[in-house]
Amino acid sequence: MDTTGPLTLLGIESSCDDTAAALVRGVPGRAEVLSNEVVSQAQLHAQFGGVVPEIAARAHAERLDGVVRDALEAAGEGLNAVDAIAVTAGPGLIGGVMSGVMCAKGISAATGLPLVGVNHLAGHALTPRLTDGVAYPYLMLLVSGGHCQFLIAHGTDRFQRLGGTIDDAPGEAFDKVARLLGLAQPGGPSVEAAARGGTAERFSLPRPLRDRADCNLSFSGLKTAVLRARDLLVAEQGGLYERDRRDLCAAFQAAVTDVFVAKTRRALEAYLALDPDEPVLAVAGGVAANMALRAALEELCAAEGVRLVAPPLRLCTDNAAMIAYAGLERFAAGHTDDPTLQARPRWPLDPTPAPLLGGGKKGAKA
Numbered sequence: 001m002d003t004t005g006p007l008t009l010l011g012i013e014s015s016c017d018d019t020a021a022a023l024v025r026g027v028p029g030r031a032e033v034l035s036n037e038v039v040s041q042a043q044l045h046a047q048f049g050g051v052v053p054e055i056a057a058r059a060h061a062e063r064l065d066g067v068v069r070d071a072l073e074a075a076g077e078g079l080n081a082v083d084a085i086a087v088t089a090g091p092g093l094i095g096g097v098m099s100g101v102m103c104a105k106g107i108s109a110a111t112g113l114p115l116v117g118v119n120h121l122a123g124h125a126l127t128p129r130l131t132d133g134v135a136y137p138y139l140m141l142l143v144s145g146g147h148c149q150f151l152i153a154h155g156t157d158r159f160q161r162l163g164g165t166i167d168d169a170p171g172e173a174f175d176k177v178a179r180l181l182g183l184a185q186p187g188g189p190s191v192e193a194a195a196r197g198g199t200a201e202r203f204s205l206p207r208p209l210r211d212r213a214d215c216n217l218s219f220s221g222l223k224t225a226v227l228r229a230r231d232l233l234v235a236e237q238g239g240l241y242e243r244d245r246r247d248l249c250a251a252f253q254a255a256v257t258d259v260f261v262a263k264t265r266r267a268l269e270a271y272l273a274l275d276p277d278e279p280v281l282a283v284a285g286g287v288a289a290n291m292a293l294r295a296a297l298e299e300l301c302a303a304e305g306v307r308l309v310a311p312p313l314r315l316c317t318d319n320a321a322m323i324a325y326a327g328l329e330r331f332a333a334g335h336t337d338d339p340t341l342q343a344r345p346r347w348p349l350d351p352t353p354a355p356l357l358g359g360g361k362k363g364a365k366a
């Protein structure tokens, strides 16, 4: 078929704890979201303090049909308007990924529509092209509860990983710090709120890996340092005061921000060496909502003459519009998958560097 004109892709996402379907229409670099349905499983997992893979897989399998129907209805379209079906084929919790892949294969078999397997991380990484039409190459910082990496996006299927976390994702660290201090989940927004008016200088927390000449990050030691500081205060005072929580949150947030600024500076060096026409740093993921981090990155980008692009949160957190869009780019480039398409628990975007080990609450990190 002709893939040069506008294309309509149905996207399906089920790699973690969100069951999602969406319709996207357009061409690479200029597409619009016709619908974007997300059903969260947060309630189902809340009592377990993390995502339970078996519960997630079952819930995806039960909900996918309805979510796909909702996405078509919200767009006011039928399957006859769809050119191809894009589905997350990894990385992620394997049961959930399989549910999505089976659903997509079923629709493809019933309708004859082409199938396009998409890497979930490519979905996140290509979102700035969907929302802002950003041109290749751009630098991407993924920061969420499950991901943390710097990537240079050179093309639809060409990503260069500059570095990432060697242990926890930053969102996990925010969530754990909130738990340590008795603040509400998700931890990011409550730590950010508590940090307002706090005195960061009261505690001297480590800046893990900051001065190392690479783009890798680490958050687990920082979280332990907060635990120690808390325990010391409790031992000295018999408990924590409001002021202590504010200061500890401010100190933690300042340490995270410091490390990100240093590592982003390094990543920008590698990226700017490519001499891009319109340099862009795109940030995506729940942690990118943090205003302290965002302000620090704005300042750094302004100093380096780089445009900072931050897609709206609903397209930064897990969703199927990003999968439909990544599928659109792949399909437009002539890529389709046959019915043997496999679900993959791990699938690094850049196969060159050794994959980092470490699975967080959100499952496997690539």
Ligand code: KG4
Pocket (backbone or CB within 6 Å): 016, 143, 144, 145, 146, 147, 170, 171, 172, 174, 175, 186, 187, 188, 189, 192, 285, 286, 287, 288, 289, 290, 291, 316, 317, 318, 362
């Ligand atoms: O991208 P996301 O919604 O979900 C996945 O990880 O898939 O990211 C969620 C994470 C949570 O860990 C949450 O605590 C964190 O993003 N987060 C924040 C803020 N808002 C959400 N972290 C720091 N500051 C925030 N304002």
Ligand code: ZN
Pocket (backbone or CB within 6 Å): 120, 124, 144, 146, 147, 317, 318
């Ligand atoms: Zn994700």
